[in-house]
Amino acid sequence: MRHNKLKAGIVLLACAAASLPAVAEQAAGNKMSPEMQAQMAKMSPEMKQQIMSYSPELRQKVMGLSPDIRATMNRIHGQHTRKSNQLTLRQVMQEILSEYQGIAAALAVDNAEQAADSARRLANHRIPKGGLLPYFPLDKMNSTDMAVLPAMNDAVEGSAIRLAEAAEKGDMAKAATHMSDIMSGCVACHQKFRGIPGVTEQLISPAGDKAK
Numbered sequence: 001m002r003h004n005k006l007k008a009g010i011v012l013l014a015c016a017a018a019s020l021p022a023v024a025e026q027a028a029g030n031k032m033s034p035e036m037q038a039q040m041a042k043m044s045p046e047m048k049q050q051i052m053s054y055s056p057e058l059r060q061k062v063m064g065l066s067p068d069i070r071a072t073m074n075r076i077h078g079q080h081t082r083k084s085n086q087l088t089l090r091q092v093m094q095e096i097l098s099e100y101q102g103i104a105a106a107l108a109v110d111n112a113e114q115a116a117d118s119a120r121r122l123a124n125h126r127i128p129k130g131g132l133l134p135y136f137p138l139d140k141m142n143s144t145d146m147a148v149l150p151a152m153n154d155a156v157e158g159s160a161i162r163l164a165e166a167a168e169k170g171d172m173a174k175a176a177t178h179m180s181d182i183m184s185g186c187v188a189c190h191q192k193f194r195g196i197p198g199v200t201e202q203l204i205s206p207a208g209d210k211a212k
Helices: 002-030 034-041 045-052 056-063 067-079 089-108 112-123 149-168 172-194
Strands: none
Touching: 045 056, 045 067, 067 149, 089 112, 089 149, 089 172, 112 149, 112 172, 149 172
């Protein structure tokens, strides 16, 4: 019995020793420079929590963004009262599409209340778990590419608010004009940051070119 306990203790020590490199690697990855710590000190508690959940690579990219871009992201997050700890960005996008379809259905039957409600829900869509930043491609995570966000956000969410205001005034014709603005903003954002769904560079066509 005593021999078995000693043997079990040796096994546990060996397992603990084997895990030390992984723990050290994780700690090194989470270590922040003094400059990064100073930037974190100026952030809201919510933004701090989000950044600490990012991978070290993403965290470095985010901290490298210009103050203006980070302020823009803070402002966008702050405008949304609905935040999820479970939903991914894809699921949020499905909700946005559903709200857009609800607006179209309401406009078709002159239902101003439904049009306004759906538009305001679209504008105040849920923020996915981790915030928006983890879902951007890392190669686009720079101040130049991210500088288009304010215009895109206004095209989608701003147009949705303007549509709701027009519907609430009973001006359904004017409300309808904002539908194309919303969709144009969605398409522009997808082309910039998402690419074409289903396209892969890992397939070779018979001609030897990458499948598209």
